[in-house]
Amino acid sequence: MKRITITPDSKSIHNAIKELEKYQKFLEKQIPVFLERVAQLGVEIASVKFDGAQYDGTNDVKVTKRRDNGNYFAVVATGNATLFIEFGTGVVYPDVHPEIPSGVAGRGEFGKGKGKNRAWGYYGEAGTNGRIATNKKKAVVVTHGNPANMCMYLTAEELRREISGIAKEVFEYQ
Numbered sequence: 315m316k317r318i319t320i321t322p323d324s325k326s327i328h329n330a331i332k333e334l335e336k337y338q339k340f341l342e343k344q345i346p347v348f349l350e351r352v353a354q355l356g357v358e359i360a361s362v363k364f365d366g367a368q369y370d371g372t373n374d375v376k377v378t379k380r381r382d383n384g385n386y387f388a389v390v391a392t393g394n395a396t397l398f399i400e401f402g403t404g405v406v407y408p409d410v411h412p413e414i415p416s417g418v419a420g421r422g423e424f425g426k427g428k429g430k431n432r433a434w435g436y437y438g439e440a441g442t443n444g445r446i447a448t449n450k451k452k453a454v455v456v457t458h459g460n461p462a463n464m465c466m467y468l469t470a471e472e473l474r475r476e477i478s479g480i481a482k483e484v485f486e487y488q
Contacts, residue, residue, distance in 0.1 A: 352480055354379065400466055
């Protein structure tokens with residue numbers, strides 16, 4: 315913001331008030347622009363990360379932005395594979411997501427105890443790491459689980475690095 319110089323007279327104070335009101339209107343106009351830019355960048359980053367994630371199975375994750383309550387945006391990842399890709403599965407991969415929310419099973423705890431096994435099989439797409447084996451009936455995919463790809467976590471970290479630059483662009487006031 316530019317500097318406002320005030321002298322101790324009513325005209326100067328009145329002009330300063332007018333300038334501050336003008337600046338307030340500018341901020342009110344730019345806040346939604348800023349939030350939209352950050353949310354859109356979040357969608358782009360998270361989409362690339364989910365698309366490139368290591369995952370055995372069908373990667374059906376879709377990333378969108380949702381506007382709630384006026385000046386509030388959420389970057390949302392949906393799909394059956396979302397939590398498996400974000401937090402990982404099985405006990406083979408050593409990486410652990412640093413922010414596992416309550417209600418999300420820890421590594422090796424999902425699937426009625428079968429997640430503790432070093433490998434297991436399922437019917438479906440092999441994805442990036444699965445190996446197709448055949449049994450007497452049909453092909454089965456053998457998996458050792460998936461690493462915690464941390465797509466949303468890493469997106470948030472990247473947004474934190476970019477946010478001040480976006481703010482400087484959007485809120486540049488003449």
